Amino acid sequence: MSAAAAPALEFDRVSRDFIAPGGETYRAVDDLSFAIEPGAFVALVGPSGCGKSTVLNMAAGLLAPSSGRVRVDGVELAGLNRHATYMFQQDALLPWKTIRDNVALGLTLSGVARQESRARVDSWLERVGLSAFASHYPAQLSGGMRKRAAMAQNWIIDRGMLLMDEPFSALDVHTRQRMESELLALWEARDASAKKTVVFVTHDLEEAIALADDVIVLSAGPASRMVARHAVPLERPRDLFELRTSAAFVDLYKSIWSVLREEVRKVELRA
Amino acid sequence: MKERAFVLFSQIALGALVVALWQAGASAGLLDPFFFSRPTDIARRIATWIATGSLWRHLLVTIEESLLGLVIGAAIGITLGFWLARSPFVARVLDPYIKMLNAIPRVVLAPLFLLWFGLGIWSKVALAVTLVFFVMFFNTYQGVRDADRVLIDNVRMLGATPRQLTRHVLIPSALTWIFSSLQTSLGFAMVGAVVGEYLGAARGLGYVISQAEGTFDTTGVFAGMTVLAIVVVIVSAGVTRLERWLLRWKAA
Numbered sequence: 001m002s003a004a005a006a007p008a009l010e011f012d013r014v015s016r017d018f019i020a021p022g023g024e025t026y027r028a029v030d031d032l033s034f035a036i037e038p039g040a041f042v043a044l045v046g047p048s049g050c051g052k053s054t055v056l057n058m059a060a061g062l063l064a065p066s067s068g069r070v071r072v073d074g075v076e077l078a079g080l081n082r083h084a085t086y087m088f089q090q091d092a093l094l095p096w097k098t099i100r101d102n103v104a105l106g107l108t109l110s111g112v113a114r115q116e117s118r119a120r121v122d123s124w125l126e127r128v129g130l131s132a133f134a135s136h137y138p139a140q141l142s143g144g145m146r147k148r149a150a151m152a153q154n155w156i157i158d159r160g161m162l163l164m165d166e167p168f169s170a171l172d173v174h175t176r177q178r179m180e181s182e183l184l185a186l187w188e189a190r191d192a193s194a195k196k197t198v199v200f201v202t203h204d205l206e207e208a209i210a211l212a213d214d215v216i217v218l219s220a221g222p223a224s225r226m227v228a229r230h231a232v233p234l235e236r237p238r239d240l241f242e243l244r245t246s247a248a249f250v251d252l253y254k255s256i257w258s259v260l261r262e263e264v265r266k267v268e269l270r271a
Numbered sequence: 272m273k274e275r276a277f278v279l280f281s282q283i284a285l286g287a288l289v290v291a292l293w294q295a296g297a298s299a300g301l302l303d304p305f306f307f308s309r310p311t312d313i314a315r316r317i318a319t320w321i322a323t324g325s326l327w328r329h330l331l332v333t334i335e336e337s338l339l340g341l342v343i344g345a346a347i348g349i350t351l352g353f354w355l356a357r358s359p360f361v362a363r364v365l366d367p368y369i370k371m372l373n374a375i376p377r378v379v380l381a382p383l384f385l386l387w388f389g390l391g392i393w394s395k396v397a398l399a400v401t402l403v404f405f406v407m408f409f410n411t412y413q414g415v416r417d418a419d420r421v422l423i424d425n426v427r428m429l430g431a432t433p434r435q436l437t438r439h440v441l442i443p444s445a446l447t448w449i450f451s452s453l454q455t456s457l458g459f460a461m462v463g464a465v466v467g468e469y470l471g472a473a474r475g476l477g478y479v480i481s482q483a484e485g486t487f488d489t490t491g492v493f494a495g496m497t498v499l500a501i502v503v504v505i506v507s508a509g510v511t512r513l514e515r516w517l518l519r520w521k522a523a
Contacts, residue, residue, distance in 0.1 A: 060424075060428060062424055062427075062428075080427060080428065081428075082430075084428070085428055085429065086424070086425065086428040088421050088424070088425060090421045091421070092421045092422060092424075092425035094422060094426070094439065094440065094443070095520055095521070096443045096447075096520045097439075097520075098520075105426070105429055105439070106429040106430060109426070109429055109430045109431050109432075109435050109439075110430050137519075137520035137521075138520075139520065139521060153429070157429065157430070
C-alpha cells in the first residue's frame, strides 16, 4: 500500500483497558475500527463517559492501545503522533507565557529563532484577532480569546492532522458558535490537497453535524464501540448560522439522533 | 488606593498606641523598667549603636548568614525536590527519612554545628540551611508533582523534548510554589542565623541579644529584637514586590 493511498488515521480493532482504583480491569474502548481519509473532517460523538477522549488520546499517541493497532498515514503509531496537534477541552496555554510566546511555542520548541518566527506569529495573531493582546497573559483574556490563541498555537506548526477534544464545550453558546465558524473558515480556506484531517470529539450532535463530513457514533461505555457512521452531505462552505435550521440538517439530525438516543438512554438508566 | 492608605494609617496608629502604653506604663511604675525596659531607652540604645557603628557590624553578619543560608538551602532543596518528584521510587525510599530529619528541632543541632563548623558564620549558615531546605524541598516537590497534566500533554504534542518539557512547564510550575514560599524561607533563614548566633558566636544580632541577656540588660535585648523586627519588615516588603513581579502572569 503506498503512503498516499493510506488513510490519514486508522483504528484497527483497537481496545483499551484501565486498571480501576479497586484493582479490577475496566475496558473503556472495545474492538474499535474505523478509517479517516486525508483531509476529512470527522466528528466522534457519544454519551458522556463513552471513551471519546480515550480514542483521541490513542490517536495522539498519548495513550497506547491495550490491543489492536493505530495507524497514521499507513504507519503503525509508536509513541507520540508527530503528524498531529491536539486541542484540549481545558485551557492548555502556558499561563506564564504571553499570548505571543504561547502562539510561538511550537516554533520555539523546534528551534526556530525568535526573529524568524516573528512574522508568522504576527500573521496568526492577526488572523485570530489577538494582535492587540500579544503581550497579555492568558489569565487576562476571556475564554473565547484563549481558545483562539490555542487555535493559533495549533495551526502555526501546520501539522496534517488536528485532534480536538470538545474544544469549545466550556464556552457560552454564542462564543461557541463563533469559534465553530472560525474553525470552519480556517479549515475550508485550504485547497482540497492541503486540507487538514480533523478528528473532532463532542457530545453535542448538532455541533458534530454542523462541522463534520462524517459523524461516528460511539456506544455508551464501558467497552465502547462504534455503533454507526453517517456521512454528512451538506454543502461547503457552510454558514453555521443558517445551517442549523435547514431541512437537510434537521433530517440528518433526526436520523443520527435516533441511534445516539439509545446510547444516551443506556447511560441514564445506569445513573 | 484610599483603603490602602487607611490600612497603613491604622497599622502605624496601632504600633504607636502599643509603644505609648508601654512608655506610660513604665513612667507610671506599672511596668518595672528592669524587666520591661522603656521605649525611649530602647530608641536611645539603637541610636547609640548606629552612632558607634556597631549596629552595622552585627547586622551585616546576620544578613550575610541569612542570605547564604537561603541560597544554599534553596539550591539543595530545589535540586532534591526536582529529582524526587521525577523519581517516584527514590521518593518513596527516602520519604520516612525526610520526615524524620524534618522532625528534629533545629536548636539541638546548633551545638553539633558549632563543633563541626566552628564559631564563625558557617555554623549559623548551616542552621539556616536546615530550616530553609525543607520549605524549598517540599514546595518544589509539590510544584513539580502538581504540574498540570494538560499543559504537559499539550507541550509534548507541540514537539517538546523531555528537556524542553522541564524548562517550559515543570520549572515554571514549580517556581510558582517556590516563590510563594520565599517569604517563609527568608524568615526561617533569619531565625536560623540568629538562633545560631545566640547559642555561640562573636558577632551578629543574636550574639548582641545573648550578651545583653547575660548582664540582665533588658534594654539591649529589646533593642536587638526591635532591629531584627525592622529588618524583617523591610526585607519582606521587598520580597512581596519581587514575588508580585515574578508571578505577574497570574490573574490579578
